Amino acid sequence: MNTALGADGLAVELRNVGYRVDKRQIVSGVSFKVAPGETLILLGRSGAGKTTTLKLINRLLETSSGEIFVERRSQLEWDPIQLRRRIGYVIQDVGLFPHWTVEQNVAMVPRLESWPESRVRQRVREMMELVGLDVAKFAARKPSELSGGQRQRVGVARALAADPPILLMDEPFGALDPVTRAELQREFCELAARLEKAIVFVTHDLREALLIGTRIGLFAEGHLAAIYKPDEFLHSSDAEARAFVDSLGAEEGRERSSPKVTGRGRKA
Amino acid sequence: MSFWNFLINYRAEIFSRTLEHLILVAAAMLVAVLIGIPLGIALVRRPNLRRWVLGAANVIQTIPSLALFGFLIPVPFLGGIGARTATVALALYALLPILQNTYTGIAGVDPAVLESARGMGMTSRQILRDVQLPLSIAVILAGVRVAAIICIGIATIAAAIGAGGLGVFIFRGVAMVSNSVILAGAIPAALLAIGVDILLGLVEKKLTP
Numbered sequence: 001m002n003t004a005l006g007a008d009g010l011a012v013e014l015r016n017v018g019y020r021v022d023k024r025q026i027v028s029g030v031s032f033k034v035a036p037g038e039t040l041i042l043l044g045r046s047g048a049g050k051t052t053t054l055k056l057i058n059r060l061l062e063t064s065s066g067e068i069f070v071e072r073r074s075q076l077e078w079d080p081i082q083l084r085r086r087i088g089y090v091i092q093d094v095g096l097f098p099h100w101t102v103e104q105n106v107a108m109v110p111r112l113e114s115w116p117e118s119r120v121r122q123r124v125r126e127m128m129e130l131v132g133l134d135v136a137k138f139a140a141r142k143p144s145e146l147s148g149g150q151r152q153r154v155g156v157a158r159a160l161a162a163d164p165p166i167l168l169m170d171e172p173f174g175a176l177d178p179v180t181r182a183e184l185q186r187e188f189c190e191l192a193a194r195l196e197k198a199i200v201f202v203t204h205d206l207r208e209a210l211l212i213g214t215r216i217g218l219f220a221e222g223h224l225a226a227i228y229k230p231d232e233f234l235h236s237s238d239a240e241a242r243a244f245v246d247s248l249g250a251e252e253g254r255e256r257s258s259p260k261v262t263g264r265g266r267k268a
Numbered sequence: 269m270s271f272w273n274f275l276i277n278y279r280a281e282i283f284s285r286t287l288e289h290l291i292l293v294a295a296a297m298l299v300a301v302l303i304g305i306p307l308g309i310a311l312v313r314r315p316n317l318r319r320w321v322l323g324a325a326n327v328i329q330t331i332p333s334l335a336l337f338g339f340l341i342p343v344p345f346l347g348g349i350g351a352r353t354a355t356v357a358l359a360l361y362a363l364l365p366i367l368q369n370t371y372t373g374i375a376g377v378d379p380a381v382l383e384s385a386r387g388m389g390m391t392s393r394q395i396l397r398d399v400q401l402p403l404s405i406a407v408i409l410a411g412v413r414v415a416a417i418i419c420i421g422i423a424t425i426a427a428a429i430g431a432g433g434l435g436v437f438i439f440r441g442v443a444m445v446s447n448s449v450i451l452a453g454a455i456p457a458a459l460l461a462i463g464v465d466i467l468l469g470l471v472e473k474k475l476t477p
């Protein structure tokens with residue numbers, strides 16, 4: 001199977017998707033589309049249903065209602081294992097295998113897909129260079145010998161290794177210190193602009209959303225309230241959007257600086 | 269007769285009883301490992317089964333060993349007089365530490381590691397083989413080690429139901445009121461326990477990632 005997509009280039013589509021546990025509705029009526037080259041941010045408070053929605057896409061959770069299409073095929077037609085190998089997945093706690101070296105971790109999906117060993121090696125080298133890790137220095141290290149930022153770089157390299165057309169990221173930079181976070185966010189923007197992946201990115205940090213997102217989907221209480229362009233978001237009259245913008249203002253006021261938010265969305 | 273004289277005169281029997289003892293323990297451990305590890309793995313996936321199985325294993329552990337040997341004698345197939353009954357009883361005692369540690373080890377694997385393994389498209393079999401087992405092998409082996417030590421100790425009582433082993437000397441020594449004879453059983457049993465402990469300790473170290 002190739003990464004080539006249909007004419008309108010639709011990688012992920014959710015149609016009126018809902019998820020409930022027992023009788024409790026966690027997520028309902030969520031619809032959106034993501035095309036290659038786009039980064040859709042799912043922004044919201046804790047418990048708003050962002051992560052749940054993300055996990056529905058790669059079937060770590062099963063939808064209770066509605067439909068999800070991945071590369072224009074209904075999710076239910078996919079073998080869940082094959083589906084997940086076509087979707088890169090990066091989580092906040094990274095989840096590198098502690099008993100494997102960096103090289104083994106990055107090579108995970110290519111090896112699962114039984115790529116020839118020479119190609120796996122070459123791919124690992126490319127991926128590590130892509131995320132800015134010196135192969136000679138880091139390939140043989142165990143995750144415990146890495147800093148938090150380096151670990152998340154490996155996490156991104158691992159997610160990209162099998163060249164999946166879709167990337168799901170769940171607060172990937174949330175656990176990092178502010179300086180490392182800013183560094184990784186900036187590099188990730190460049191990476192995302194170059195790679196032409198369809199990216200769904202969960203965060204509760206509006207600043208990160210504005211920097212990285214080409215569109216921002218605002219979640220509130222299990223619903224996708226609206227989807228904005230980054231500059232629209234700042235001028236939205238929606239109460240939840242205002243709450244996020246205000247929190248940003250409060251933060252900036254505290255830091256006594258007025259950095260201009262410039263992200264990929266602004267250039268478009 | 270002094271202890272040393274006894275050792276020298278009876279070295280052939282001491283050797284054969286030690287061997288008997290080892291075989292008894294090895295057979296019981298084999299059974300316990302073959303049942304305990306897969307069952308422990310199954311318990312991680314079936315929380316409602318967990319209480320019952322671990323509870324039952326705990327209850328077995330509280331039965332005095334001599335009583336358990338006695339209970340098993342009338343049981344068809346498993347029971348009777350001799351080594352088979354002893355193997356069953358020892359395996360039952362060895363089950364709890366193996367079961368408990370297998371469960372604890374596998375359940376203790378970092379959830380983030382499991383989530384990424386599943387999210388990246390590993391099958392449950394691959395997750396078990398490449399992630400859960402390697403990451404919990406040290407804990408599982410620690411359980412096997414404890415079980416082996418327990419078995420070596422309890423196996424001395426197996427002589428009471430005619431299963432042989434080093435317990436033969438201990439029971440004989442008690443009947444003869446002879447410390448030398450008791451020690452001829454107790455010391456090799458203790459050395460056996462220490463030896464097995466060291467050996468399994470090395471294996472544990474070697475297999476720890």
